[in-house]
Each structure stands twice: as C-alpha cells, then as structure tokens.
Amino acid sequence: xxxxxxxxxxxxxxxxxxxxxxxxxxxxxxxxxxxxxxxxxxxxxxxxxxxxxxxxxxxxxxxxxxxxxxxxxxxxxxxxxxxxxxxxxxxxxxxxxxxxxxxxxxxxxxxxxxxxxxxxxxxxxxxxxxxxxxxxxxxxxxxxxxxxxxxxxxxxxxxxxxxxxxxxxxxxxxxxxxxxxxxxxxxxxxxxxxxxxxxxxxxxxxxxxxxxxxxxxxxxxxxxxxxxxxxxxxxxxxxxxx
Amino acid sequence: xxxxxxxxxxxxxxxxxxxxxxxxxxxxxxxxxxxxxxxxxxxxxxxxxxxxxxxxxxxxxxxxxxxxxxxxxxxxxxxxxxxxxxxxxxxxxxxxxxxxxxxxxxxxxxxxxxxxxxxxxxxxxxxxxxxxxxxxxxxxxxxxxxxxxxxxxxxxxxxxxxxxxxxxxxxxxxxxxxxxxxxxxxxxxxxxxxxxxxxxxxxxxxxxxxxxxxxxxxxxxxxxxxxxxxxxxxxxxxxxxx
Numbered sequence: 001x002x003x004x005x006x007x008x009x010x011x012x013x014x015x016x017x018x019x020x021x022x023x024x025x026x027x028x029x030x031x032x033x034x035x036x037x038x039x040x041x042x043x044x045x046x047x048x049x050x051x052x053x054x055x056x057x058x059x060x061x062x063x064x065x066x067x068x069x070x071x072x073x074x075x076x077x078x079x080x081x082x083x084x085x086x087x088x089x090x091x092x093x094x095x096x097x098x099x100x101x102x103x104x105x106x107x108x109x110x111x112x113x114x115x116x117x118x119x120x121x122x123x124x125x126x127x128x129x130x131x132x133x134x135x136x137x138x139x140x141x142x143x144x145x146x147x148x149x150x151x152x153x154x155x156x157x158x159x160x161x162x163x164x165x166x167x168x169x170x171x172x173x174x175x176x177x178x179x180x181x182x183x184x185x186x187x188x189x190x191x192x193x194x195x196x197x198x199x200x201x202x203x204x205x206x207x208x209x210x211x212x213x214x215x216x217x218x219x220x221x222x223x224x225x226x227x228x229x230x231x232x233x234x235x236x237x238x239x240x241x242x
Numbered sequence: 243x244x245x246x247x248x249x250x251x252x253x254x255x256x257x258x259x260x261x262x263x264x265x266x267x268x269x270x271x272x273x274x275x276x277x278x279x280x281x282x283x284x285x286x287x288x289x290x291x292x293x294x295x296x297x298x299x300x301x302x303x304x305x306x307x308x309x310x311x312x313x314x315x316x317x318x319x320x321x322x323x324x325x326x327x328x329x330x331x332x333x334x335x336x337x338x339x340x341x342x343x344x345x346x347x348x349x350x351x352x353x354x355x356x357x358x359x360x361x362x363x364x365x366x367x368x369x370x371x372x373x374x375x376x377x378x379x380x381x382x383x384x385x386x387x388x389x390x391x392x393x394x395x396x397x398x399x400x401x402x403x404x405x406x407x408x409x410x411x412x413x414x415x416x417x418x419x420x421x422x423x424x425x426x427x428x429x430x431x432x433x434x435x436x437x438x439x440x441x442x443x444x445x446x447x448x449x450x451x452x453x454x455x456x457x458x459x460x461x462x463x464x465x466x467x468x469x470x471x472x473x474x475x476x477x478x479x480x481x482x483x484x
Contacts (some may be wrong), residue, residue: 053302053311060299060318061370064351066332070325073318076302076311085311090308103392109306128303 005192010137010189010206014144017210020151024225029151031159035099036237038160040224043235047112048216049170050089050121053079057198058128059135071184078177085224088177093169097202098167102242111235115219121148123212130205133198137189137205142182172232245432248441252379252431252448259452262393264459266467268401271393273401277341278479280402282466284338285477289354290458291412292331293362295321300370301310301377320419330419333412340409344484353477357461365454372447375440379431379447383455384424391416 019025026064027033028041057077063069081087093103105111125136149171156163165172193202230236261267269275290390298317314354323329335345347353369377392415398405407414437442465472472478 007406050306050308053308054304057299057302057311061296061366062302064292066295066322066328067325069299069318070328072323074320076315080308080312083309086308124303146282155328197426228416 002194002199006190006193006202008132009199009203010140010186011143013105013203013206013210014141017207017214017218018141018144018148019079019210019213020144020148020213021125022221024217024221025148027225029155029159031155036157037220037224039099039101039237040164040220040235042092042099043106043111044113044116044216044220046089046092046096046106047109047116048109048120049092050109050221051124053089055124055127058124059241062128062135063132068188072166075181078173088170088173091173095167095170097164097242098162098164100241101163102240103133105240111233111240113219113223113234115222116216119212119215119219123209126208131201133189133192134201134205134208137193137202138187138209139185140182140206141209143186145178151177171195244436244441248427248432248435251441251445252382252428255445255448255452256383259449259456260375260383260386260390261452261455262390264384264456264463266459266463267390269467271397271401273397276351279462280404281341281474281479282344282462282477284334284341284393285307285348285353285482286458286462287356288331288334288348289351289358290339290362291321291334292349293366295331297366297369299425300366304370304377305374310430311335313465317423320415320423330412330415333415337409337412339484340404340406342404342483344482353475354360355461355465355476356473358458361454361457361461365451368447368450370476371442375431375434376443376447379435379444380425380451381427382424382431382448383451384420384430387424388417388421391420402420416472 024041030036033041040216053076056072056079059072060069060076063072077087079088081090093107096103096106121137126138153168153171156168175190189202193199223234243374266275268279274389275283295318296323301314302311302318319329321330322351335349338345338348368380372380395405395410395413398410398429431444435441464475465476
C-alpha cells in the first residue's frame with residue numbers, strides 16, 4: 001500500500017506544480033506566442049536541454065553501484081548520442097533552425113537568461129550533492145513529460161508553420177525515451193523511500209525539480225511577454241538569426 | 243616545436259614517476275609477492291578501478307562541449323560496460339576470483355586501505371573541480387599504461403598459477419582501449435596548452451596523477467610487505483575468501 005500511496009503523492013505534485021500549467025506553456029501550445037517568443041523559448045530551453053547530459057553525468061559521478069550506473073547511462077546516450085550522429089541535443093538544434101535561428105548561436109549558449117542558467121546549475125548541483133534518493137527522485141518529472149510532449153507536438157503542428165517531422169524530432173524521440181527512464185527511476189524511488197522521512201525527501205526532491213522547470217518559464221515570461229523587460233545581456237529579437 | 247617539447251616533458255614525468263618504478267610493482271611482476279600480497283593488491287586496485295567510471299562521469303559533468311563528451315564517454319562504456327555484459331570492472335572481478343577471493347567481497351569495497359580511498363577520492367575531485375586542461379592532462383598516465391600492462395601480463399603469466407586468459411582479460415582489453423583514449427587526451431592537451439603557464443599546469447596535473455597511483459602502492463607496501471603493519475579495518479589475510 002505504501003508504494004501506491006507514495007506514487008499517488010508524487011503524481012499529485014505533478015498535477016499541482018508541473019510546468020504544463022504555466023501561462024507561458026499555455027501561450028506556446030495554444031498558438032499565442034509570436035515568433036520571437038518561440039525563439040526565446042528555443043534559446044533558453046537549449047540551455048536546459050544541453051545540460052541534461054552533464055546532470056546525468058553528475059549522477060554517475062556520485063553513484064557507486066555499477067549496475068545502477070549501467071542503467072542510468074542510457075540517458076546520456078539519448079541526449080548526447082554518438083560522435084557522428086549526435087542525439088537529442090542535436091535534434092533540438094533542428095528546431096532552432098526551423099524557427100529561423102542560427103543553430104551555432106543557440107549552441108553557443110549566447111543570450112540565455114541568467115535565471116535559466118541559475119536554475120540549470122542548481123539542478124546539476126542538486127543531483128551531484130543531494131542524497132542519492134533525492135537525486136533519483138528529482139528525475140521523476142519525467143512521469144509527466146509524455147503528456148506535455150504530446151500536447152506540444154499537437155499544439156505546435158496546429159498553430160505554427162515551423163513545425164514539421166524534422167523540426168519536431170526531439171519531442172518525438174522523447175516520447176519513446178522518457179517512459180523507459182521514468183519506469184526505472186520510479187521503481188527505484190518506491191523501493192528505497194521506505195520510511196515516512198524518506199517519502200518526504202522524495203516528494204521534496206520532485207517539488208524542487210518542478211521549481212527548476214517553472215522558474216525557467218517565469219523568467220521567459222518576465223523577459224519576453226511583459227514588454228520592455230529583457231534583462232541586460234539576454235537575447236534581443238533579431239540577434240542570432242540564420 | 244612546442245607540441246613536441248611538451249610531449250617530451252610529459253613523457254619524462256612518466257619515466258621518472260610512473261608507478262611501474264615502485265618497489266611493489268617490481269615484487270608483483272617479478273614473482274616475489276606471496277598470495278596474500280597479490281590479494282591485497284587486487285582488493286585495493288579494485289577501489290581504483292571501480293571509481294574510474296565515476297571519475298570519467300565527473301569529467302562529463304563539468305564538460306559543456308557535447309563533441310568532447312561524446313568522445314570521452316567511451317571510457318565509461320569500457321569500464322562499466324552494458325547492463326548485461328558488464329565491462330572492465332567486471333573483468334577485474336575475474337582476477338579476484340582467480341586469486342581465491344570472493345568477488346562479492348571485493349566488489350563491496352570491504353577491507354580497502356583508507357589511503358587508497360583518499361587517493362581515489364582526490365582523483366575524482368580533481369577531475370571534477372580543476373581547470374579543464376588539468377582534468378584532461380591528469381588522464382595522461384595512460385601514455386605509460388600499455389607498457390606496464392604488457393610487463394604485468396608477462397610477469398604474472400610467468401610467475402603465478404592464477405594467471406590465465408580469463409583472469410587476465412582486464413589487462414588484455416586495456417591494451418586495446420587505452421591507446422585510443424590517450425591519443426585523444428594527448429592531442430587535446432597539446433592543442434590547448436598553448437602558453438608556458440598552461441604547459442606547467444598540464445605537467446602539474448600529470449605529476450598529481452602519478453602521485454595518486456604511487457600513493458596506492460606505498461599504502462600497499464606499508465600495510466602488506468612491512469610485517470605487522472596492517473591498519474585497523476583493512477583487509478586481513480583469510481578474510482573475504484571464496
């Protein structure tokens with residue numbers, strides 16, 4: 001019963017706090033973002049995307065169980081991919097190109113909002129330094145990812161000309177990759193959160209991660225929806241175009 | 243000319259400080275270790291071996307160049323291997339079994355000398371926190387590894403009954419893996435150490451790494467060659483046998 005109770009509790013955190021509820025995502029998926037707002041999202045989300053392999057490497061760097069490392073490593077392989085073919089982060093650059101940005105500009109990390117960087121860095125540090133249970137539990141936003149990817153694919157195809165199978169290939173791949181990852185992570189958390197205190201820690205880790213995602217959209221909204229509020233050094237419309 | 247000068251300088255560090263010159267290795271490769279001294283080496287070297295994927299993950303966790311991560315990742319794949327087949331660290335456990343130890347005891351890390359742990363932890367932290375050039379340069383003891391592996395394979399086959407193709411498979415594999423890794427790491431260091439200050443930093447990193455290896459053999463010698471000097475908590479002959 002306790003496993004089911006904890007899983008229900010974790011899913012409730014997603015229902016309440018996952019970034020599919022953020023106003024910026026409502027705009028994006030509903031076709032209400034102008035091209036520059038989409039570009040700002042692509043630029044900033046790159047910073048998160050491109051740091052995911054570093055986050056998962058930080059996990060491996062503190063995991064002394066070889067079996068767990070072997071299972072976890074596929075996350076890095078999915079995002080970085082092979083020397084020649086690349087992986088998820090290279091697919092993200094196809095989206096950057098499709099929205100009119102220079103993929104090299106996006107890949108350079110230029111113009112990323114400081115708040116995005118701080119959130120991403122906080123996530124990498126958390127996964128490296130927090131107790132292992134929390135490091136694993138912080139990955140469980142993947143429980144909610146397939147739903148947002150489906151909404152996003154449908155919403156972008158419906159509302160934006162740049163959406164095509166090539167530019168959207170990042171999300172299509174994630175539909176297959178995320179469920180495998182989350183099945184492993186969820187089972188591990190449910191196995192190891194075997195006291196009320198540890199259940200609280202797992203829940204806190206997932207809330208932390210929802211904060212990491214939400215803060216990025218707050219920063220985007222603040223900078224690119226509210227007029228005249230782009231912070232110094234952040235991307236300005238017209239910069240970094242192909 | 244500067245690349246060649248630096249490479250010569252780095253190779254001189256190996257000639258002077260690499261652990262093939264340590265008295266314990268002379269004993270081991272010359273057939274002068276008794277079975278318990280070999281076992282102590284297998285147990286302690288496991289702690290180093292098993293931490294190498296964590297060290298390389300620490301490298302990936304601080305490397306924001308996806309191409310470099312893609313090239314570096316094969317080191318983790320070589321040591322950890324796949325979920326089912328395993329890799330180098332699983333092959334090391336075959337050696338443990340061949341010298342009469344319980345591989346589960348060895349894999350648990352039980353009995354490892356504190357000085358071994360400290361050296362290994364220092365290496366992981368260095369690779370995570372030092373400037374990137376030094377993190378890369380610290381891997382260049384691989385320049386000297388094929389020679390010691392060849393000496394070891396020959397010496398162990400000649401002098402010890404436990405040596406057979408199965409128990410020695412770790413070293414046989416490393417003969418193929420290490421040259422690929424070091425070619426990448428050396429070229430990167432020679433490309434990036436483009437000032438006298440950076441050349442000094444690269445040399446310092448390699449000296450640091452030779453210290454990491456040498457300190458482990460000093461600890462082994464102190465505990466298991468000098469009579470009556472095994473520190474509290476370290477492996478005692480007779481423990482952890484199959």
